[in-house]
Amino acid sequence: xxxxxxxxxxxxxxxxxxxxxxxxxxxxxxxxxxxxxxxxxxxxxxxxxxxxxxxxxxxxxxxxxxxxxxxxxxxxxxxxxxxxxxxxxxxxxxxxxxxxxxxxxxxxxxxxxxxxxxxxxxxxxxxxxxxxxxxxxxxxxxxxxxxxxxxxxxxxxxxxxxxxxxxxxxxxxxxxxxxxxxxxxxxxxxxxxxxxxxxxxxxxxxxxxxxxxxxxxxxxxxxxxxxxxxxxxxxxxxxxxxxxxxxxxxxxxxxxxxxxxxxxxxxxxxxxxxxxxxxxxxxxxxxxxxxxxxxxxxxxxxxxxxxxxxxxxxxxxxxxxxxxxxxxxxxxxxxxxxxxxxxxxxxxxxxxxxxxxxxxxxxxxxxxxxxxxxxxxxxxxxxxxxxxxxxxxxxxxxxxxxxxxxxxxxxxxxxxxxxxxxxxxxxxxxxxxxxxxxxxxxxxxxxxxxxxxxxxxxxxxxxxxxxxxxxxxxxxxxxxxxxxxxxxxxxxxxxxxxxxxxxxxxxxxxxxxxxxxxxxxxxxxxxxxx
Numbered sequence: 001x002x003x004x005x006x007x008x009x010x011x012x013x014x015x016x017x018x019x020x021x022x023x024x025x026x027x028x029x030x031x032x033x034x035x036x037x038x039x040x041x042x043x044x045x046x047x048x049x050x051x052x053x054x055x056x057x058x059x060x061x062x063x064x065x066x067x068x069x070x071x072x073x074x075x076x077x078x079x080x081x082x083x084x085x086x087x088x089x090x091x092x093x094x095x096x097x098x099x100x101x102x103x104x105x106x107x108x109x110x111x112x113x114x115x116x117x118x119x120x121x122x123x124x125x126x127x128x129x130x131x132x133x134x135x136x137x138x139x140x141x142x143x144x145x146x147x148x149x150x151x152x153x154x155x156x157x158x159x160x161x162x163x164x165x166x167x168x169x170x171x172x173x174x175x176x177x178x179x180x181x182x183x184x185x186x187x188x189x190x191x192x193x194x195x196x197x198x199x200x201x202x203x204x205x206x207x208x209x210x211x212x213x214x215x216x217x218x219x220x221x222x223x224x225x226x227x228x229x230x231x232x233x234x235x236x237x238x239x240x241x242x243x244x245x246x247x248x249x250x251x252x253x254x255x256x257x258x259x260x261x262x263x264x265x266x267x268x269x270x271x272x273x274x275x276x277x278x279x280x281x282x283x284x285x286x287x288x289x290x291x292x293x294x295x296x297x298x299x300x301x302x303x304x305x306x307x308x309x310x311x312x313x314x315x316x317x318x319x320x321x322x323x324x325x326x327x328x329x330x331x332x333x334x335x336x337x338x339x340x341x342x343x344x345x346x347x348x349x350x351x352x353x354x355x356x357x358x359x360x361x362x363x364x365x366x367x368x369x370x371x372x373x374x375x376x377x378x379x380x381x382x383x384x385x386x387x388x389x390x391x392x393x394x395x396x397x398x399x400x401x402x403x404x405x406x407x408x409x410x411x412x413x414x415x416x417x418x419x420x421x422x423x424x425x426x427x428x429x430x431x432x433x434x435x436x437x438x439x440x441x442x443x444x445x446x447x448x449x450x451x452x453x454x455x456x457x458x459x460x461x462x463x464x465x466x467x468x469x470x471x472x473x474x475x476x477x478x479x480x481x482x483x484x485x486x487x488x489x490x491x492x493x494x495x496x497x498x499x500x501x502x503x504x505x506x507x508x509x510x511x512x513x514x515x516x517x518x519x520x521x522x523x524x525x526x527x528x529x530x
Contacts, residue, residue, distance in 0.1 A: 003028035004182040008090045008239040011185065012131070015089035018078055022071040022089030026133050029091035030064065033135070033183045035529045036161070041139045041154030041174075043113055054164050056525050057156045058178040060096050062136040063103060067091070070133045077131075085131030086246055093184040095175050096137035097144055098124050098230075099219040107221050108152040109142045111381035112361045121219020122254065123188060123230045123247045130246040135184060138174030144190060144223045145348070145385035147198055147460040148450065149173030153383050159447070160203055161525035162486055166444040169199030169460075175233045176203035181525050186243050187233045192223045193340050194439075194464025196231045197476040201439035201489025204478045204523070206506070207233045208240045209464075211497045212471035213258035215244075216251035224347035225256075227340075227468045237477060237507040241265040244499060260497055268500035273508045274321030276433045276501075278492075279328035279423060280314060284437040287462045288334030297334055302441045302463075309479040309488045310438050316512045317436075317505065328423055328430050332415040336466040337458055339416065342396055342409035343469075349393020352386060417470040424495040433498075434505045438463050439476040439489035467493055475502040477510055481518045 003025055006014070014020035038055025039045055040062075077084040096106050099117035106112045120128070128134060139158045141151040148167040149158045158174045160166040161181040168177040172189030176199035179187050189196045191209035200207025208231045215230045222228055232243035245265050251257040286301040301307070314324045357363035357377030364380060367373035382390070396405045423432045441462060450457050467474045472493055479490040490509075494501035513519065 004032045006185065007236055008087065008185040008234065009242055011090045012086060012088045015074065015078060016084055020089065022074040022133060023068070025089045026067050026071045026091060026135070029135055029184055030062070032181070033059065033062070036181045036525050037183065039156060041108070041152060041156060041158070043110055043153060045155045052156070056159055056161050056164065056177050056181045056183070058093070058138050058158050058174045058181065058183060060106060060108065060137045060139050060154050060174070061104065063100070063134055066103070067133045067135045070128065074131050074133070085129065086242060087127060088131035090132050090186060091135045091184040092127055092132040093136055093138045093175060093178045093187040094124055094134060095140050095172055095187070095189045097140060097190055097221050098188065099221070100124055100134065100137070103137070105137070105221070106154065107143045108140045108154050109381065109383065109386065110153045110362055111355050115361045119219065122216035122251045124219065126247050127188065132186070138178050138187060140174055141171035141385065142383045143221070143352070143386050144171035144192060144195055145389060146170045147194070147457050148445070149199070150447065151383060151385045160444050161523035162204060162444070163484070163524055166446050166486065167202065169202035169444060171195040172233065173199045176200050176205055176207065179203070179205045179233050179235055180523055185235060186239060189231060189233050190220060191229045191231055191468065192227045192344065193468050194461035196233060197439050197464045197474060197489070197491060198461055200233055201476045202444035202487065204487030205233055205235055206237055206240045206475065206477050207231070208244060208475045208499070208502070209467060209473065210244060210248065210499055211258070211473045213256050214473070214497065214499065215247045216254040216257045218251055218254040222351045224344040225351065226347060227344060229468070237475070237503060237510050238266070238269060240475065241269055241503050258497065263500055265500060265503055268504050269507045271504050272320060273317055273505055276322045276505065277325055277431055278314065278317055278322050278505065279325045279430060279432040279435045280310070281328045281330045281333075281435060281437065283330040283333045284463055287441050287459050289459060290338070300441070302438050303443060303482065305480070305482040306438045306440070306443070306488050310436060310490050313479055313490050313509050314436055316509055320508055320512065325430055325432060328432065328435065330419045330423065330466070332412065332419050333466050335412050336416060336469060337462055339409045339412050339469060340461070340465050341458065342405050343413065345389050345393040346397045346406060347393070348389040349397065352390055355381065357381070413469045416466050420470045420472060420495070433494065434501050435493040437491045437493065439491040443482045443484070443486035443488060463491065472496060473499045473502050475506045477506045480516070481521060485521060
């Protein structure tokens with residue numbers, strides 16, 4: 001087996017045992033990146049020929065010198081008989097929305113093209129402390145605003161390794177693509193409305209959104225502060241649990257981080273699902289899409305193959321002793337996207353106010369006065385998506401609109417949370433341990449097929465966004481391929497800080513399908529190089 005096909009857990013064990021050097025693992029990862037990635041995203045870049053167009057383009061930059069120093073340190077610890085950490089020698093890619101000291105952190109925007117972070121994000125530091133090798137920064141939708149990766153100012157944007165004519169999803173599309181293309185076994189992403197889970201599903205990998213506050217947001221460039229969650233992307237559930245184990249926990253620099261004890265997630269995987277109550281909801285069977293002509297919600301069913309994969313997963317779990325509870329009502333799920341439009345835009349607009357051309361990042365050189373500096377810096381530094389969010393956020397937060405929009409959105413957000421509370425209530429009507437749903441309404445769409453339609457693009461997150469409103473943990477795992485050989489993802493949701501529950505359910509399903517025919521199929525990007 002090639003080194004790049006090893007899981008993170010396998011790599012760490014081999015490195016600790018002296019069977020594999022961290023430096024050799026790093027060489028293998030870098031070689032894979034050079035073989036499949038092609039041109040890295042850049043401000044002046046664009047795929048111009050068919051061969052370049054077929055590449056993955058997951059990365060914006062490599063941090064090879066840093067990774068080599070980290071690999072040498074790990075190998076030295078192993079040679080001295082010291083504990084090199086849970087992630088000893090494991091290559092990890094980082095979504096370029098996290099600060100990494102003395103490294104350019106762009107948020108995939110011209111606005112931060114020259115911003116060199118003076119400190120390291122807490123989640124990244126914990127990975128490094130555990131022996132991980134940070135090999136580089138991966139692409140994303142600009143400031144995480146999007147669900148396809150196409151809005152990045154750094155082109156060529158990332159492609160889906162399963163079929164590079166399709167998007168990898170977003171905004172953590174570079175992370176999902178890097179993991180699926182075996183460039184790194186782990187990647188650190190963020191999830192605001194589904195931005196880990198949707199691209200993970202599109203790219204056929206595992207993506208975990210933890211409970212809000214389980215992982216520190218310190219050093220994460222904020223999109224919507226009440227929704228953002230860092231989390232892992234991996235190729236199997238065990239690796240997601242391993243990465244979460246390293247990153248979880250309180251952080252004195254982030255007052256929103258939870259102070260609850262961190263359980264042993266790897267031990268949780270040893271438990272089966274016998275007796276677990278897993279729900280299915282008809283409210284996750286389709287997208288409730290507003291018809292702008294009639295003002296009514298229209299239901300567009302999820303792709304048939306995704307629906308069937310979800311039902312098949314329920315059957316698999318039932319055979320292992322889980323109790324499947326059908327027809328669990330989640331009536332306010334349909335309002336998840338409209339609420340997200342309001343809350344996320346207002347918070348995004350507020351967070352982007354700091355990008356003014358004065359303190360850091362891009363600035364025009366010949367401004368006439370302060371007002372001209374602000375105006376021209378933001379005009380030239382921001383792409384269309386940040387501008388749209390600033391304008392909409394400013395409009396929605398205006399005093400004359402705040403009562404009509406933000407307060408109403410906050411009330412409906414509470415109703416969404418209440419749906420989950422009723423579903424998970426220990427003495428309630430359903431007493432669920434987990435809810436099983438599709439992760440996305442469709443498999444990965446083609447490049448340029450949806451991009452430019454902000455409303456339609458947002459509805460790609462219909463199945464995921466309510467979890468962010470409620471602050472709950474959720475995980476997506478691969479569940480097959482559609483008739484175009486594009487990955488299908490299914491999602492498990494649990495109550496607050498019950499990451500152990502979603503990991504248990506996902507692991508049980510994963511183990512029951514290890515011999516499935518679809519698991520033998522490899523992404524097209526790998527078929528051409530391996």
